[in-house]
Amino acid sequence: MGCFVGILPSFISYEVLFQLSPFVVHFLYYFVMESTTYRTIGKYCTGTRVVTTDGSRPSTSQLLRRTIIRTVPIECLSFIYDQSGHHDILSDTRAITTRSTR
Structure with missing residues (x-):
């Protein structure tokens, strides 16, 4: 750590x-994967990808919104009442099946 002394602001x-590093890794994983391939590793395995509600490719701002909303700790509870999570609803995106998963 000696080489990093003085690089970080004092506050x-x-x-x-x-403590923030897991959030940064989580954010970068989802944002980089979905903005470059419209998929994550899990989506590759399940044969799904991210599209907008009209079926087109999502914009960078939609993917950024989707990723930010995913970092909210209670976001996983949004699936209790609806099949789409808050990250889909608030960013106007969906995950669709692109191939059979049999």
Whole structure:
């Protein structure tokens, strides 16, 4: 860690940086994968991809919204009442099947 001394602003500690790192990795994984391939590893396995509600490719801003909403800790509870999560509803996107998963 000695080589990083002085790089971080004084109000950010290494502990805070360490605690935020899972959120950064989570954000980068979903945003980079979905903005470049419209899929994540899980979507490759299930044969699905992300599209807009009209079936076209989602814009970068829609994918950014989708990714930010996913980081909300209670987002997983949105599936209790609807098959689409908040990340789909609020970003006007859906995951569709692109091949048979048999």
